[in-house]
Amino acid sequence: MDDLLREVIDIFVAEVREQADRIAQGLLLMEQQPERIPSEIEEVYRQAHSLKGSSASLGVEELSQLAHHFESALLPVRRRQTNLTHEDVDLGLRAMDAAKLRVVGLQADSDVGLAEVRALAHMLETLAQQRQGVSTLVPQKTLSEETDPSNPLVKEDALPGKPSSADAPLSTPPPTEPDRAVVAEPLAAQVDASDTVRVQVEKVHRLLKHTDELRRLRGQLERHLGEVALLLRGSEKLKRQQQGHTDEAQRQHNEDLSHIVRGLRALRRDLLDDVETLQATTTEIDDGLRAMQLMPASLLKQPLHRASREASRATGKEVHLRIDGEDVFLDRALLEAIRSPLVHLVRNAVDHGIEPVAVREAIGKPAEGRVTVSFAQHGSLIEITVSDDGRGLDGARIREVAVERGVLTLAQAETLDEEGTYELLLRPDFSTREEITELSGRGVGLDVVNTAVQKLHGSLQVHSQPGQGCSFVVTAPLTVAASRLLLLEEQDHTFALPLQAVSRIVLPRRQDLVPLAGQTVCDIDGQPHTVVSLSQLLGQTHSSDAHARQPLLLLRGSSGIVIACDKLRGENDLVLRPLPVELRQLKLLSAVAIVPSGPVLFVLSPQALMQAAMHLRFLQDVRTRRKTVLVADDSITTRSLLRSVLESGGYRVRTAADGDEALRIARSEPIDLLVSDVRMPRLDGIGLLSRLKADSRTNRLPVVLFSGAKTDDDRERGLAAGASAYLAKSDFERGQLIDVVTHLLAGAS
Amino acid sequence: MSEGGTQDLTRLLKERAALLARRDTAQNQAILLPHVAFQSAGELFAVPLHFVVHASRLRHLTPIPGGPPYLIGVCALGGHLVTVLDVATFLDLRQRGLDDVTCCLVVSERGRELGLCAERLLGIEDIPPTACQAWSCGHAAVTQVATVLGKRFLILDLPQLLADPRLVEESL
Numbered sequence: 010m011d012d013l014l015r016e017v018i019d020i021f022v023a024e025v026r027e028q029a030d031r032i033a034q035g036l037l038l039m040e041q042q043p044e045r046i047p048s049e050i051e052e053v054y055r056q057a058h059s060l061k062g063s064s065a066s067l068g069v070e071e072l073s074q075l076a077h078h079f080e081s082a083l084l085p086v087r088r089r090q091t092n093l094t095h096e097d098v099d100l101g102l103r104a105m106d107a108a109k110l111r112v113v114g115l116q117a118d119s120d121v122g123l124a125e126v127r128a129l130a131h132m133l134e135t136l137a138q139q140r141q142g143v144s145t146l147v148p149q150k151t152l153s154e155e156t157d158p159s160n161p162l163v164k165e166d167a168l169p170g171k172p173s174s175a176d177a178p179l180s181t182p183p184p185t186e187p188d189r190a191v192v193a194e195p196l197a198a199q200v201d202a203s204d205t206v207r208v209q210v211e212k213v214h215r216l217l218k219h220t221d222e223l224r225r226l227r228g229q230l231e232r233h234l235g236e237v238a239l240l241l242r243g244s245e246k247l248k249r250q251q252q253g254h255t256d257e258a259q260r261q262h263n264e265d266l267s268h269i270v271r272g273l274r275a276l277r278r279d280l281l282d283d284v285e286t287l288q289a290t291t292t293e294i295d296d297g298l299r300a301m302q303l304m305p306a307s308l309l310k311q312p313l314h315r316a317s318r319e320a321s322r323a324t325g326k327e328v329h330l331r332i333d334g335e336d337v338f339l340d341r342a343l344l345e346a347i348r349s350p351l352v353h354l355v356r357n358a359v360d361h362g363i364e365p366v367a368v369r370e371a372i373g374k375p376a377e378g379r380v381t382v383s384f385a386q387h388g389s390l391i392e393i394t395v396s397d398d399g400r401g402l403d404g405a406r407i408r409e410v411a412v413e414r415g416v417l418t419l420a421q422a423e424t425l426d427e428e429g430t431y432e433l434l435l436r437p438d439f440s441t442r443e444e445i446t447e448l449s450g451r452g453v454g455l456d457v458v459n460t461a462v463q464k465l466h467g468s469l470q471v472h473s474q475p476g477q478g479c480s481f482v483v484t485a486p487l488t489v490a491a492s493r494l495l496l497l498e499e500q501d502h503t504f505a506l507p508l509q510a511v512s513r514i515v516l517p518r519r520q521d522l523v524p525l526a527g528q529t530v531c532d533i534d535g536q537p538h539t540v541v542s543l544s545q546l547l548g549q550t551h552s553s554d555a556h557a558r559q560p561l562l563l564l565r566g567s568s569g570i571v572i573a574c575d576k577l578r579g580e581n582d583l584v585l586r587p588l589p590v591e592l593r594q595l596k597l598l599s600a601v602a603i604v605p606s607g608p609v610l611f612v613l614s615p616q617a618l619m620q621a622a623m624h625l626r627f628l629q630d631v632r633t634r635r636k637t638v639l640v641a642d643d644s645i646t647t648r649s650l651l652r653s654v655l656e657s658g659g660y661r662v663r664t665a666a667d668g669d670e671a672l673r674i675a676r677s678e679p680i681d682l683l684v685s686d687v688r689m690p691r692l693d694g695i696g697l698l699s700r701l702k703a704d705s706r707t708n709r710l711p712v713v714l715f716s717g718a719k720t721d722d723d724r725e726r727g728l729a730a731g732a733s734a735y736l737a738k739s740d741f742e743r744g745q746l747i748d749v750v751t752h753l754l755a756g757a758s
Numbered sequence: 759m760s761e762g763g764t765q766d767l768t769r770l771l772k773e774r775a776a777l778l779a780r781r782d783t784a785q786n787q788a789i790l791l792p793h794v795a796f797q798s799a800g801e802l803f804a805v806p807l808h809f810v811v812h813a814s815r816l817r818h819l820t821p822i823p824g825g826p827p828y829l830i831g832v833c834a835l836g837g838h839l840v841t842v843l844d845v846a847t848f849l850d851l852r853q854r855g856l857d858d859v860t861c862c863l864v865v866s867e868r869g870r871e872l873g874l875c876a877e878r879l880l881g882i883e884d885i886p887p888t889a890c891q892a893w894s895c896g897h898a899a900v901t902q903v904a905t906v907l908g909k910r911f912l913i914l915d916l917p918q919l920l921a922d923p924r925l926v927e928e929s930l
Binding site: 218592608 | 818819820821822823824825829832833834836837839840841843870871872925926
């Protein structure tokens with residue numbers, strides 16, 4: 010790397026990114042609002058010209074050429090000789106992406122992005138050459154417009170006597186000697202500007218780390234202050250006791266003690282002053298540093314518009330993207346981290362939410378779909394909503410597919426509300442299945458969005474109105490660094506949970522807690538919730554006993570589970586730090602927070618806690634649940650009879666009226682044994698057996714054929730098909746059936 | 759060459775050898791490598807001084823729920839947030855129970871920081887290379903011991919220690 014470039018590489022990189030972003034933003038704006046082309050193209054041109062100049066001055070020829078050809082290609086548009094096309098915008102956006110990629114390569118002193126930049130420069134050059142023919146046919150703009158020296162947008166090389174680089178024959182490469190008079194300005198402006206200074210984020214972070222230490226010191230000083238106060242109280246007490254004594258030695262002691270007391274009082278005063286000063290200074294520094302990291306949400310405009318534009322062009326849909334609340338400021342790290350999930354949500358809204366034009370028109374909606382991204386600040390939280398006026402989500406179909414895929418049992422699906430249904434889309438085992446999400450109206454990867462949001466200690470909620478549209482609401486702390494935390498104690502250790510992850514805290518009454526099948530269940534608003542203790546989740550105990558008035562935490566998105574802890578320790582705004590590398594595999598921990606006067610706290614991951622709790626509950630269910638026998642028979646009498654016999658034997662019974670239904674239940678629910686009739690409509694017992702044996706989920710299920718036919722042939726045919734036992738209905742004996750079932754289940758386990 | 763000439767040459771070579779040997783010793787003594795020495799589980803460890811960024815009393819150690827036994831907790835020391843490693847347990851050198859851990863060294867290599875707990879900090883030991891000899895405990899993080907004034911120090915190879923798969927996130 011050239012020495013000059015090395016010296017200013019960070020500034021150059023930031024400048025190029027900014028220029029590329031502004032150009033891209035301008036292109037998108039011109040495409041959406043062609044009436045703004047005359048004003049906007051000047052800004053685009055000015056940025057491109059600066060890019061060309063600064064690149065040339067630092068010897069980065071490839072970027073200089075790229076900017077030059079970009080200018081040349083857009084010159085006819087600038088001169089109103091041709092219209093701006095979608096293809097122009099595409100090419101321009103790609104060129105700016107390539108420029109941003111290239112500076113990453115330059116920073117790493119590598120060729121990364123070089124080929125892309127050259128290829129794009131060539132394409133722009135070709136476009137410019139094609140357009141040169143146009144420029145000869147259309148009258149040129151007035152000379153005064155092009156050459157007014159007072160116009161800051163006029164380039165030096167456009168002045169009389171100087172050949173214009175943009176007007177020059179397009180085969181002529183841009184000047185290899187840098188045009189320093191023009192190009193030095195942006196860089197110099199960055200370095201010398203008196204009102205702004207570029208600071209690397211890393212440096213700000215380093216300072217923030219030290220403010221943590223200042224806070225800790227303040228805590229220590231406060232503790233010392235407490236110790237001094239104690240000493241002072243002791244000394245004053247001693248002094249009072251000494252006051253009754255009259256002999257000389259005692260008087261001397263008394264004077265000495267008075268001296269100590271005066272000294273301690275002065276020390277306490279000084280310490281108090283120091284603590285207050287330190288507190289005020291730390292807060293000032295802290296607030297200042299955090300303010301330096303806040304950036305407007307408007308910086309997300311360009312990527313969101315691009316996502317919407319690309320998706321609508323790819324799908325042929327007409328979409329208008331509106332952004333509200335772009336003047337809300339949020340932490341830079343949050344802005345960067347949230348960008349990708351939001352782009353994904355916008356793309357999904359266009360891809361899968363908004364209906365095709367023909368469909369919209371047919372159902373009376375405006376042809377142009379509407380996607381809105383809105384930013385709103387609520388206290389220390391930011392709420393970002395991505396909504397569309399498309400088809401919405403099909404809850405029934407989502408549940409159906411969830412059952413088919415084994416994500417839910419039929420019973421669970423039947424009781425799941427709409428909110429719970431939509432949350433299925435956020436599960437990795439659900440939403441990554443393209444065919445399912447296509448059916449439900451959403452694209453793949455919502456679990457990825459959800460995970461990204463969780464990492465920000467935020468939450469993602471889905472709302473939908475079928476036929477009217479749907480919205481995804483991201484709620485996250487305004488700053489990534491500091492977060493409002495709920496402090497809780499478990500087995501003498503304090504942990505923290507992001508406050509917005511807790512939807513409710515319940516202090517149960519004794520009668521709300523019911524022991525059930527080895528677990529404790531708490532009734533909350535008439536709904537049973539399994540209690541799982543935090544120490545169980547942390548692997549410190551196996552007990553889930555809960556007692557009256559013990560805090561139970563209901564987490565957002567939890568389905569029928571509450572987490573019990575020993576005590577609540579209140580709320581606190583604490584600075585979060587990433588987990589040290591050595592601990593990142595511990596999924597229950599998401600970050601650490603430093604308490605000013607105390608130890609480091611682990612911040613628990615609500616998502617991981619919920620997953621661990623659900624796993625625990627599942628294990629508990631498996632350990633304690635009664636065996637389930639599925640009875641398949643088309644006769645309701647036989648089904649009722651068998652149910653009665655089996656339930657009296659201690660078994661849980663599910664029933665099916667034919668082979669088809671039995672097959673569906675066996676595939677989607679935990680069934681331990683099947684008792685099946687042979688002759689049934691739709692799918693008979695033998696057909697059912699062969700389907701079960703062919704499916705890896707059910708091929709080990711013991712099957713008792715319970716048939717009206719009792720010939721040896723029938724029996725052999727049944728056993729040959731894979732039945733574990735064959736009982737004839739005519740020989741039915743209550744005890745025999747229980748014996749056979751018990752025997753087979755003992756063998757199976 | 760005459761016999762006298764041969765003797766002269768032999769003497770000359772011996773003198774040169776003695777001179778070179780003296781110079782080597784002087785050079786070796788000049789290249790004393792400063793290490794921070796500490797005691798853990800009765801063993802004496804030494805870590806090159808340039809890796810050490812902070813040393814202090816260990817306070818407010820937070821145990822790690824679900825963490826392995828060699829990671830005894832996390833703490834914030836002098837602005838450094840570190841996981842604290844019990845190096846003796848980590849290297850299977852602990853012959854007896856955990857004594858009172860009183861202090862912690864914060865070491866850093868390529869921006870990655872780690873705390874090493876100690877029962878006692880012994881100060882700076884200048885260890886000449888000649889005092890070091892190969893040693894094997896079956897772990898790449900300790901391949902040398904140094905004997906200085908009758909005391910044996912296990913020399914910690916910090917890059918090797920930090921590269922141990924048990925201390926990187928994928929393998930914990």
